Amino acid sequence: MIKIINAIFSILKVLLLLISFVFTFYIIIHMYQRLEKNMIDAISNFIPFVLLFILFAINIIFKQKSVNQCFFYNVTCCLVFVMLLFAVYRTFFDRNMIAIIRLGYDINFNYFADIIAPMKAMLYILSLSNVLLMLENFHWKPKNKEVIVSSDASKKTIEGTKNGINVIRFDDSK
């Protein structure tokens, strides 16, 4: 059951990332247009989205279980994107906020401007967590496997055969 829920959250986080990116992109581009600011400056707002998207792609392509099966990480990602989408919804449709009437646009830039800083902070931390989760399963050097290269004939006894192959038992006490 938990695996199914985790798989749902794992897929949902990618979808929510894409949806929240599209709306955030739309709002920020219009915000910069309205303020007549240089569009190149707007790029810094999209870097955490792109970074997170690349990391999610790496997680999926390389089937990284340490990330994909981390329930806490998946839930947190979904929560952050849901929060972002709620803010996006309010930016467009919350007519009880006075600035949306006063500014005369159909987008409440005043409200969304407050969201940008925490949004960037949270997305950067999620990216960092993703990298750290990747490192969790990373082996610095290959594990040493004990391979028997020579055997002391006096220590082994043939216990029997299984499927035509001898089953050998080693006993150090001999």
Added chain:
Amino acid sequence: MEFIKQYLKIINYALIGLVFAFASFYLLSNAYHYLEIRKDFITNFYSQPLVVDFETKIQNVKENISSFQANAYHGNIPMNQMQVIYYNLKSCTEAFENETIQTMKGKNKITIIDVYQLRESYENDILSSCIINNLYWTTTIAPETFNSSYLLDNQHMIQLYINSLKEETSYLKKDLLNNSSYFYNTSIASSSIKDNTKDGFYEVMGAYQKAASFVEFISNWFKNEVEGNYD
């Protein structure tokens, strides 16, 4: 190496926990704010004492100026000036019956947007059109141009009253604009959104009533002047 990995794991989960907590807080506080600014004030517009009082004052102004007849006036003030004062007061009564007030008549609940619209119409119609354009002359008249000791004697008080009318809804304006940028639940942020509809309504209708009192005061003097009770 295993030690570092364990340490990184702790740091990582702490970071995820931090984001989880912050996102939860932000979501909940936004939801609270979303609901709070939706709190309407359920009331009948005309059942409010402030509205009744304000309407009565405007009715009094209408009655006071209705007695003016250009041919029948024999006072000390030149006829053309009396006619200007009459039209100023008349247009003031029209300003008080502005479009926003008319739309409020059929309403049984007041929203935060209604409070904002009432405040805007107070600033544009009442303050700008009526008080500043039509009645500000009461503070600038000189003895040689206007022969009315009553207005001249009270000129300083009238000036103070008009100044207070100009600042009457400035706090409300700040509060209303504050409701669009909500961050943390500080006491200042809370005070600007909690029950702001009800408080704002009383504040703006109080300003309407205060302005109506001033117009009524001038119209009372005008009536006395017309009826021959010269000062």
